[in-house]
Amino acid sequence: MTLDRLKPHQKALIRAIQCKQPARGKLMDLGLVPGAAVTYVRSAPYGAGCQIEVKRTQLMLRDDVAKEIEVQLA
Numbered sequence: 001m002t003l004d005r006l007k008p009h010q011k012a013l014i015r016a017i018q019c020k021q022p023a024r025g026k027l028m029d030l031g032l033v034p035g036a037a038v039t040y041v042r043s044a045p046y047g048a049g050c051q052i053e054v055k056r057t058q059l060m061l062r063d064d065v066a067k068e069i070e071v072q073l074a
Helices: 023-029
Strands: 011-017 037-043 049-054 057-062 069-073
Antiparallel strands (some): 011 037, 011 069, 037 049
């Protein structure tokens, strides 16, 4: 399952990040690393992305990036 498929308030663990560098490195710097717990907060208007929470930090991700992050429901 990928991050963009979660529903609001669902919690998941990151399994893998399929993005290529430098996007992968930037995501990892923000705390999106395999094993990290994330909470899907809400979808952006018009399906343009999503808001997540990782380590008490809120992040907005574009849909194309969220589709490259594999997660497992917690």
